[in-house]
Amino acid sequence: MWLLNxxxxxxxxxxxxxxxxxxxxxxxxxxxxxxxxxxxxxxxxEDTLLDDLPIVQAPYEGSFAVQVIMAGCRHPRGCAVVVDSDYGF
Known part of the structure; x- marks a missing residue:
């Protein structure tokens, strides 16, 4: 996905x-x-630390929504982000 700052x-x-x-x-x-x-x-x-590799962990089995926030992108046209998990989506 592609997100602006x-x-x-x-x-x-x-x-x-x-x-x-x-x-x-x-x-x-x-x-x-x-x-x-x-x-x-x-x-x-949540993982809102100042880094470019956030990790959260599901506490139990089930359906979840993950909000992906581009908190710091230096390029004016945005940055590419990949989201994945241990077993994939």
Whole structure:
């Protein structure tokens, strides 16, 4: 996916207990964040540290929504971000 600085998007997935969900961005990106929500829209976990490889973990099996936030992209046309998990989406 491609995100401008300050922009966010959502991805949905079914995850298992302890499954890691992470994002990685291109060389123009220096900060991307992940926030994990359960199927009822309640906050579950987040990684909002100043880095370009955030990781959150599913606490139990189920469907989740993952908010991907481009917190720091140096390129004016945006940065590429990949989101994946231990078992894939």
């Amino acid at each position: 300050g922009q966010s998007t959502w991805v949905n997935g079914y995850f298992y207990p302890g499954e890691n969900i992470w994002a990685q961005c291109d060389l123009d990106c220096h900060d991307v964040d992940l926030v994990l929500y359960d199927r009822n829209g309640r906050w579950v976990a």
